[in-house]
Amino acid sequence: MPDQPNPSGGAPGAPESRDSGDTRATIDAAQIDHAAALLDAGELVAFPTETVYGLGGDAESPAAVGRIYAAKGRPANHPVIVHLAPHGDPRYWVEQLPADAQRLIDAFWPGPLTLILKRAAHIPSAVSGGQDSVGLRCPSHPVAQALLDAFSARRGGHGGIAAPSANRFGHVSPTTAQHVRDEFGSAIHVLDGGPSKVGIESTIVDLSRGFPALLRPGHVTPQDIADVLGAMPRLADGADATAPRASGTLKAHYAPRTPLALMPFDALKPLLVAARAAHERVALVARASRAGHWADAKDVHFVAAPEDPHVYARDLYGLLRALDRANVTRILIEKLPDTVEWIAVNDRLGRAAAAFEASD
Template identity: 80%
Template sequence: MTIIYPSAAQIDEAAALLEAGELVAFPTETVYGLGGDAENPDAIARIYAAKGRPANHPVIVHLAPEADPGYWVRELPADAQKLIDAFWPGPLTLILKRAAHIPAAVSGGQDSVGVRCPSHPVAQQLLSAFHRRRLGTGRQGGAAGPSANRFGHVSPTTAQHVRDEFGNVVHVLDGGAADVGIESTILDLSRGFPALLRPGHVSPREIADVIGMAPKLPDGSDATAPRASGTLKAHYAPRTPLALLPFSSIEPMLGDRERKIALVARASSAGEWAHAAHVHFVAAPEDPLSYARALYGLLRALDRANVERILIEKLPETAEWVAVNDRLGRAAAAFEGGFLR
């Protein structure tokens, strides 16, 4: 399928909207972002209001490839520069101490800030156009850009997903389907050591290969960690109740033939249930990259499938599946305590 990207005039129009304090949804390689001027507290407030996002939950600043990340932070440690050189543009967000002139609203009131440079060509064109508009003003064009969906709901990976969430209220740039499909890796460097706050496409091993040190992994014991996007226990949830279980626990639930049930599992596990009349079966992608790319579109499709429950076969607990397991685990957490009643 051929993707027709926005024209130069459409990119300039969107950059002008950002400059005017309006919101623009734009594609990245991970998911679509809901962008606003990261140096404009009013624009940031519009993002929070549109999403229904708690004001203390930080958003990530997206930068053009030619932008200076040092403008946004108090200092740029050597390890941060190494990671920028290795993974930008790309799906890695760095948490660093926020520069004093950057609004605290973008960080949920914290003294840190998350920054990244996306690799999607439309995102880069928009951010570059916004950056050019700021040349000579002493400011830079960065876009605060959380995922373009209502807070806690499934992230959007197509322009249509954004329109489904916001209708015509938000200006949308269409850049086709997101290639990665889940949000960026978030690495905290604001406390003198590397700590993974959210797993993503860039793995801890890849990070360690660049900086010579494995990041601290999230285990619930890091009480001093800054708040970061997408790290609440319940997040990324569809509207239909969802459970993530081993297939041995799913199978007895499939015997309830009075309910229309969605089943996402390996074909080898599903067996005869893949053809049961009351089961809406979806064969799970076999590899983690394909699963990540398809995940949010699948959850949105199942919300439209007129099923009462979504049952997802638990994935392997190995390093390559960590990011997908993280998103599914948070989606399932939204229904813990009430799903099986």
Template identity: 80%
Template sequence: MSILYPGAAQIDEAAALLDAGELVAFPTETVYGLGGDAENPDAIARIYAAKGRPANHPVIVHLAPEGDPAYWVQSLVPDALKLIDAFWPGPLTLILKRAAHIPAAVSGGQDSVGIRAPSHPVAQQLLSAFSARRGGHGGVAGPSANRFGHVSPTTAQHVRDEFGATVHVLDGGAADVGIESTILDLSRGFPALLRPGHVSPQAIADVLGVAPRLPDGSDATAPRASGTLKAHYAPRTPLALLPFAAIEALLASHGASNVQKIALVARASSALAWAQAPGVHFVAAPEDPQTYARDLYGLLRALDRANVERILIEKLPESIEWIAVNDRLGRAAAAFEAQE
């Protein structure tokens, strides 16, 4: 189904709200962002307050296609220029040393800043309109438009479900990518992947000629970055990520007499045997990483509405192709590990 994108008047209204220090939720190709003027500490504080986000957790600055990334950073290092040329506009965030005139609030008090240029046409129109009001240098701080730690929104309705009428929302349809941008740190003299996403480590290595350092929990000097806390992206329904054999054992012990169902999300062919089982709400998981990523957050939100007692998700392959989806599912499950 096609969607009628916001017109010029709606874009201009949203840009004016941003200019006045208000918040605007807007679509990107990854997820919907909760936007505010990235150079206005009061607007940034409104973002943190609306989300319930810790003040030391940085937000990403979104730039118009014609925006000047050099305005936001101390130096556009050669690797950054290569990656911008290869992947912008698109779902890649670069972490660089923050320019002195950029408020520390946007970086959670750190000396670095995350910047990206989204490819969604509505985001680009909004960012261009806002930037024009700021002499070509406007940027929009835009973490995901949801309560902190909860499932990110991939439709305008998801944003409305989170904030009701308290936030102005531009509707740009469903997000094509469906998970947050890849975050690559270039602030320490070498490329380090802080958050996996649609732009893969291999694609980055192909451009830079060197593979980025992968996140393994041992990089103590890494800057804090959006979406990298151990527990994140969580539904409200308890979720466990398990091998299919362990899931089958839990389902067998659950029993059909229980009033509430257990949700099963699995790719294994043997999972089909549970599709019609009493007490089981079965969802066939997508077979490829891109489709799984695109559908993930919508699925988790739907399962929150499905009156299930628990969500059981089959563990995915540990291959590099699945690194981004595994990252999101692992953090979602971590939110409930203390409750086991």
């Protein structure tokens, strides 16, 4: 089993968040109950998970799910993930629960793994973007668990919260409550649970077609999945035409507002030379061992990239948001090693860069 965020259990009392900068936010039972009541009334609530902050609504209410799509500017055919309480029953949401799904649930829930399964007939198709499948996950963040427990209790033990990332569609995902406020201002009620520990979205594994297929890489790796199932999941290669649509799998996604280029370091050098000649201030994100004199060059805002893939993933979205405020005309990022431990970070960076390739 991989190194995962520490599940705290799901008691709906007064879970205390991790340190969120200079202050320590505490979410009490009254705040959880208020947020659950908003969800029960069809309103939206942003809440922390160990991956990123989610923009939540009642997963069984097409109207509430529609509000999520409208707030994000998200295409209505792009499915959202249903988050379940620690003691929630995934069987309520699906036609059947395959043995492989139960094995993965036992190994990785609560945690950053989403399973795509055939949707039960009574679950509205709005949550699935009109498809016959549904994405389910159980987060490990204590605030998320408390909220899910409280909302589920209002729904006879079967409440689920549909929650894509709490940001405008295609933009950088939020990993703090302030990131959510930066996106939506006071329009969305936000539970502040401190910074997300994983920092990138959950791994998505499709089990809806009779075999395991990785649709989105994340903290839970293909090898972790293979260790549980006894076989490597089919890896996404762009050629799987029968794969269901899933959150965060569009070619262009997770993009900052500042143009971003992702290349091997040697390919970045001509861009740095040209920027210096034009007196253009650019950001450079690269491993310190590769940056050389560019780390101290005039008009280069240098950021030393973390050498550890989990640290890089945790810090990635906060870094991209900070670079949007850094008064640079372009963000240049060194492409990371093409190895399994970097697959998730490379995926997010590649989709962020693709947003600007498409507009060239």
